[in-house]
Amino acid sequence: MAVHLRLPTAVFLLVCSGVLSFPVGQEKRDATTCGYQSCHATKPTMLNVHLVPHTHDDVGWLKTVDQYFYGDRNDIQHAGVQYILDSVVDQLLKNPDRRFIYVETGFFYRWWKQQSPSMQQTVKQLVNEGRLEFVNGGWCMSDEATTHYSAVIDQMTIGLRFLNETFGICGRPRVAWHIDPFGHAREHASIFAQMGYDGFFFGRLDYQDRNRRMKVKEQELLWRASDSLTPPMADLFTGILPNGYNPPEGFCWDQLCSDAPIRDDPDLEDYNVDDVVWRFLHAAKSQALVYKTNHIIMTMGSDFQYENANLWYKNLDKLIRYVNAQQTNGSNVNVLYSTPSCYLQELHRANLTWSLKTDDFFPYADNAHNFWTGYFTSRPALKRYERISNSNLQSCNQLEVLGGPVSRKGLFGLGDSETLRKAMAVAQHHDAVSGTEKQHVANDYAKRLAKGWQHCQVLVSNSLASLTGSSAERIYCDNLNVSVCPLTESSKKFSVSVYNPLGRTVTWPVRLPVNGTAYSVTDTQGKYVDCQVLPVSRATQEVRRNRGFASNELVFQVQAPPLGYSTYSVSLLKDQPSSSLLPHGAPTVIQNKFLQVTFDPDTGLMNGLINLETKQTIKLTQNFYWYNASDGNNYESQQTSGAYIFRPNSSTPLMVNSKAKVESFQNSVVQEMRQWFAPWVSQVVRLYSDSKAVELEWTVGPVPVNDRQGKEVITRLDTSIKTSELFYTDSNGREVLQRKKDFRPTWQLKQTEPIAGNYYPINSRAFIKDDMDQLTVVTDRSQGGGSIYNGSLEIMIHRRLLYDDYRGVGEALDERSEIFPDGLVVRGRLLLSLERPASAADAHRPLAQEVVSQPLLSFTDGDLSQNARLEFSGLQASLPPAVHLLTLSQWDKESVLLRLEHQFQSWESKVNSQPVTVNLQKLFSTLDVLGVSELNLSANQWKDEMRRFDWTPEKEEKPLPKTFEDLSVWEITLRPMEIRTFLLRVTFK
Structure with a gap:
């Protein structure tokens, strides 16, 4: 079957069956009863209690994702997802009134593939009748504090696409459902709104915020999740669930619960119907006092429940029957099976106005001394590996498109992007990249990412072989950050291909482990590139252990075209003494044509930063400190620091060292100051010749715990900038939010933890500023x-703790490995940029994108073939500075998925905060675009058919900005912060 996509003009795109199995909005059912049409009737004059049977199935936490699915290792936790789905389907078939919602598509996908055709048809019927409903629909329920928006969009797309292809319109979730994440990001709400969700429900928010909202009945609100997108584009109705995501106390009837069942035989001595009904009516009426309408929701389920669904449904059937029977005695409570979307529909029908929220829900605390801000940093090595894997996945996706079908099956065998795509999707889970899982589960996430990258390496090699015309074997060196690459260490001649996944040309520093002292490097034109050799630092030698044996590093800068690669040839010259191998004396300055960094000659610490272009000068001191972690022996609270909770035992951190031993190397490519603060803390302050940012490469670990004291390690930047207790962080890598010390924009904070209560997630950048200066820190x-002190910005970079924090994980965050049996060593980078506030975003946004989507290096031994194509760009020209190519991936044999985004907020830049027009037909150099159709952000609905509920805020805060129309079907306009998603039908030129 083929379907035609309706377009604004005569242009059309022919989409083969399976691309979007059911173009949502065009599919006509004779009797569609799913979604809002499947909701049970309510009673307008009564208090309607919506019972929502559900299970919360972590995609890894105490057990691995495989162990959870199969029900393995029940000695750790009794949980088996396959049995939950088996049991629920069986019970839904026994009573058409029953309802169930399911969330984690990654688990459902596994289960579905194991079912017989007849069972699949049965499940489709349940879905079509609205008895089994999907909510959220992503591959997992992602974390909101530590995820990057590009990875979140990808994992939502993969889950929603499966549901769309399998169930059509009835498989499309109407509601976003984040019942377990530990705080909620504004960017997530914006993403959900742009994906077409009508509403969003979550379970956790700060206890002080909840108390206030309960008093004023603002537990349901309208979240305006962007200050740039035209309302209601990023407006999302948001509801806070009454019991987290658990049942009311005393009404849990799972096999994991101990509450008494409903005993309704009056001839038996322990008959308890009257007691159950009385307690339920009391719970319902108490809950109704803190919500705004005559509809309330009760989540009837919890972690991995419904493995024996009969227990739940048998008691829920009775509960509904006996409570509703009281209506004949004057009760005004009506109980019904429901879903979050049915509950949402009733709230919409109420036609009320709702309080408006424009900030976010960070940080989250569940008690006075229990701030869930430690996980912003927990497992820093895994967090970095996830970020690198995301970059590798984007390159893999792009090269799959640019290289054509040969990418998947070519010279080097079968490759695929799907394995890494699914591994990345699992890694977004709120107990994955968050760092709040057991150690063996963290290891499993990393193994999945590594396996996915192996599959992608074959694909990338095939693609580059096709694009270059060279059959030379490609080598990937995944440990370059610790100066390990066997090929470059041993080869006298090799080539480096640098693939750039960004839509503009980038200049990037390359550091390769070598054992020679003199090399020549030539670019694609055969011109010599300035290169220098430096000795491998002592810190690098220690952290790499026995994985590599290079004595030196070859350093040069490369330039790669947009969505393309450049190839550089490296040759060993006859070894000769090199002055660059020798350290200089301890200078007080390193500088290039853009920046000057000054150091105190007595302490070896940085003490100033100058932008030579703008003539800005600030005082800047940077050092390392640690907070001793609370061990629970405190008169105020027994709360400890752990994987989730950050709780220092003092507000004053301890300095690692007031002085640093220094060693300096300066040459025409790079100037660097190597600093040693302690045997476990070192850093290189680095300034490349063409860079407008200072690089701080820190190495921390093993964090010493011989004193039996857990430690939270930070680096702190103290400046002369007058910040007035304000600083700024990004939200999932996109929009920027203002933060103020000891302050929350929508409620009166009583601060009880002066450090942990002022910590926020930083995904890609943070900055401090005054009227004259802005210092931006880009994280990797x-x-x-x-910002605890005025003019100061501190970032937690490592954590090693000796106690569990009693939030379920059941083990201390004390990471070790075979390589680091004495404690994990972590290395990372911070980039510092000093600009005028009015133009700072023009510098730090592209800088952050370069760190998130870094070039991919591959190596070939010896010379490439004589006719090899040494340079290639997949674009006809660089994209405008405001435009970022977010997604380019193969959708089916003839179609690709393209996302373009405007990466500036409306107020950020005089130059780049303007609408930008892009011509889709003139975008690619190797692809002819034959047809186009626009989809919503998650690519499971046509954009022009997306319909969402309208909600009315209590007050509008500002007038709506003007809108801009596309010039044609090919020339599309992007407004500030807008992401647009297209399905393109393409052929190779």
Whole structure:
């Protein structure tokens, strides 16, 4: 079957069956009873209690994702997802009134593939009748503090696409459902709104915030999740669930629960119907006092429940029957099976106005001394590996498109992007990249990412072989950050291909482990590139252990075209003494044509930063500190620091060292100051010749715990900038939010933890500023940070703890490995940029994108073939500075998925905060675009057929900005912060 996509003009795109199995909005059912049409009738004059049977199935936490699915290792936790789905389907068939919602598509996909055709048909019937409903629909329920928006969009797309292809319109979730994440990001709400969700429900928010909202009945609100997108584009109705995601106390009837069942035989001595009904009516009426309508929701389920669904449904059937029977005695409570979307529909029908929220829900605390801000940094090595894997996946996706079908099956065998795509999707789970899982589960996430990258390496090699015309074997060196690459260490001549996944040309520093002292490097034109050799630092030698044996590093800068590669040839010259191998004396300055960094000659610490272009000068001191972690022996609280909770035992951190031993190397490519603070803390302050940012490469670990004291390690930047207790962080890598010390925009904070209560997630960047200066810090992974003192910015970079924090994980965050049996050593980078506030975003946004989507290096031994194509760009020209190519991936044999985004907020830049027009037909150099159709952000609905509920805020805060129309079907306009998603039908030129 083929379907035609309706377009604004005569242009059309022919989509083969399976691309979007049911173009949502065009599919006509004779009797569609799913979604809002499947909801049970309510009673307008009564209090309607919506019972929502559900299970919360972590995609890894105490057990691995495989162990959870199969029900393995029940000695750790009794949980088996396959049995839950088996049991629920069986019970739904026994009573058409029953309902169930399912969330984690990654688990459902596994189960579905194991079912017989007849069972699959049965499940489709349940879905078509609205008895089994999918909510959220992503591959997992992602974390909101430590995830990057690009990875979140990808994992939502993969889950929603499966549901769309399998169930059509009835498989499309109407509601986003994040019942377990530990705080909620504004960017997530914006993403959900742009994906077409009508509403969003979550379970956790700060205890002080909840108390206030309960008093004023603002537990349901309208979240305006962007200050740039035209309302209601990023407006999302948001509901806070009454019991987290658990049942009311005393009404849990799972096999994991101990509450008494409903005993309804009056001839038996322990008959309890009257007691159950009385307690339920009391619970319902108490809950109704803190919500705004005559509809309330009760989540009837919890972690991995419904493995024996008969227990739940038998008691829920009775509960509904006996409570509703009281209506004949004057009760005004009506109980019904429901779903979050049915509950949402009733709230919409109420036609009320709702309080408006424009900030986010960070940080989250469940008690006065229990701030869940430690996980912003927990497992920093895994957080970095996840970020690198995301970059590798984007390159893999792009090269699959640019290289054509030969990418998947070519010279080097069968490759695929799907394995890494699914591994990345699992890694977004709120107990994965968050770092709040057991150690063996963290290891499993990393193994999945590594396996996915192996599959992608074959694909990338095939693609590059096709694009270059060279059959030379390609080598990938995944440990370059610790100066390990066997090929470059041993080869006298090799080539480096640098693939750039960004839509603009980038200049990037390359550091390769070598054993020679003199090399020549030539570019694609055969021109010599300035290169220098430096000795491998002592810190690098220690951290790499026995994985590599290079004595030196070859350093040069490369330039790669947009969505393309450049190839550089490296040759060993006859070894000769090199002055660059010798350290200089301890200078007080390193500088290039853009920046100057000054150091105190007595302490070896940085003490100033100058932008030579703008003539800005600030005082800047940077050092390392640690907070001793609470061990629970405190008169105020027994709360300890752990994987989730950050709780220092003092507000004053301890300095690692007031001085640093220094060693300096300066040459025409790079100037660097190597600093040693302690045997477990070192750093290189680095300034490349063409860079407008200072690089701080830190190495921390093993964090010493011989004193039996867990430690939270930070680096702190103290400046002369007058910040007035304000600083700024990004939200999932996109929009920027203002933070203020000891302050929350929508409620009166009583601060009880002066450090942990002022920490926020930093996904890609944070900054401090005043009227004259802005210092931006770009991070290479998600981390926690705060501005505790005026002019100061601190970032937590490592954690080693000796106690569990009693939030379920059941083990201390004390990471070790075979390589680091004495404690994990972590290395990372911070980039510092000093600009005028009015133009700072023009610098730090592209800088952050370069760190998130870094070039991919591959190596070939010896010379490439004589006719090899040494340079290639997949674009006809660089994209405008405001435009980022977010997604380019193969959708089916003839179609590709394209996402373009405007990466500036409306107020950020005089130059780049303007609408930008892009011509889709003139975008690619090797692809002819034959047809186009626009989809919503998650690519499971046509954009022009997406319909969402309208909600009315209590007050509008500002007038709506003007809108811009596309010039044609090919020339599309992007407004600030807008992401647009297209399905393109393409052929190779």
